[in-house]
Amino acid sequence: MSEKATTVYDVAEHAGVSIATVSRVLRRPDEVRESTRERVLASVKALGYVPSASARGLAARRTGVVGLFFPDFDAMRETSAFVPDRSGTVPVIPDPAADDVTGSDLLYFDEVLRGAEIEAWRNGLVLLVGVGRGVDSRSIVSDIAGRVDGLAVLAGSVPDEMLEHIARRIPVVLIAGPRRDDDFDHVSVDNRAGMRALADHVFDTRDIDGVLYVRGVGSTPDDAERFEGFSEALAARPASDRPGVSVVSAEFSRERARVIGSSLASSGHIPDAVICANDQMALGVLDAFRDHGVDVPGRVLVAGFDGIDAGRHSDPRLTTVQQPMEDLGRAAVHVLTERLADPSHAPVTLRLPVRVLVRESTTA
Template identity: 25%
Template sequence: MVDIKNTKVTIYDVASEADVSLATVSRVLNYPEKVKPATRERVLEAIRKLGYRPNAIARGLASRKSTTVALIVPDVSRASVAEMINGVVDIARKYDYTVILKVTNSEPDVEEDIWQEVFAAQVDGIIYLNDELQEHNIKQIKSSDVPVVLCNVGVDDPTIACVSIDFEKAFYEATQSLINKGLKDILLVSTRSAYYVNSFKERGYINAMKEANLEPNIVRTSGRLVVNYPFFIDYLKNHKPEAALVVRDSIAVSMINAASEVGIKIPDELEIISFQNTKYAKMSRPTLSSIDNPIYDIGAVSMRLLTKLMNNEPIENLNVVLPHNIIWRNSTKN
């Protein structure tokens, strides 16, 4: 048994003892009138039993009037995520908001803890990027006491605020552009992980191929170079597609390098179109044709949409779809 007297008691201990969330404990401490009497008394009893002493500075921060926004992302090493963060922060700065960045590392347990932390911190709104969106994530968004905007993820639910491009349409159009050149053996390179947005990309590709009476061909690999590069080496030694659509720029660059290694000329023998139009597309040799996902704008518009929600401003459509286009470079023929 833990000797409470000799252990620093935290808000986590109180929440566990009272069998409530961190957010509920925080509300009892800062806004007790908003908590049901029975729940409030259970929390207060846990505080008395454990001898919890809330940090006065933290309580002061929680009760101040300035607006705080939590930005929850899976990873900050990707160029696209960094650009999206810039868009969010630039708009937040205009409104004098404080932005708290939380990184889940795509780990469900970490993500659950982070949601509890941001609720306990009593943030005013949340911008949420999750490539691997699941049903329980949707429920989390819908049950939130504060506004949540999904960033760079589209959902088929008009009640959820989200900002993205039309991923399905983008990949349909990109596939169609290759078909219109007379190409038939068109490969789609997707990911092994169940990224939510990739299901839309795959749907667009499949629809375009089937409309042209062509057989879809999807292969899956990791986003990690140490895995996808040898995968491409092996695949391209045994298969010779005429073209490939790739769901991420960094993966496409790895495919270009592997093609060069096995003697396949880009774009003469293999044309490649990628997605994102990040710095990797411009740095690649040859430069990479890519579907432009306006990720900075997506971050900025997400922050503006969240501002409207926090201020109860009228909103015509919670599902915001931004325009996209294909940037043609040297990985495809003119």
């Protein structure tokens, strides 16, 4: 027979205090006299007491947990308080040499997840992460929603009617994409301005007669906004200076973009520039051009979007739009905590700035 778990009542009796005092020591220790606090903590340690999250949740009507839901990953610290940057500018700057920076090959979801975890930890919350896989994605997000105080969701990964149903019970924050006709809080980056600045940089680097735009999945909000930015940059140029454009989809996949790049190289029909809607696709194009001996940037310019670490270690290093992926995750949890503290305030739209990092894939 298993030993009976220690309860808050056992701790209170052992320390000679009330259960309310034990609760205050564990949740708001600064409000309890030091001698009492030390006595209660000594009893907690002596009895091996572990507070029950479910019991706390029943008492406070809160779980202390926030959720983060992504689509399938495979298909796609000490720190200060989060302060959003609302400057609204898109700087175009030379990026320092790869030797000057450190980091692992983190991808978009990894960075967003890390930011969300940091902000949850800073606020004394637990982060519950769910990944929608196949036909079970609806049941997964529904299950997560039933376990958390608030939920951050990548825009477009959950049907609107399901989000509306969830939002009747808990706050929902959408990550990425523009605000639509809804009452959710939104956190995103300026995809359109970033891609327009990137395209302007490429078009201004040298004479471009033909450009290939490689997009992701057209149904995703980020992809649509980035294509709008590219189209705006194109339309803003004089007709005599406007390159011919081809558009293909590589579904945000490095492998599919590698096939596209190999096809271009094998056919000999290589455009003057290839602009990709994310870094993974741009890296796939670079892979193919390198394998076929195509000179980048001498023969063709290549650029991406996201600013993942792999782009600073490619050969040549990848020109890209760096979005604050970690800050996206932090902002989502930050907005959730504010919504939990004051459910009545108006829906929030937080748009984080981006910057163009100019590297060797577009400049000698």
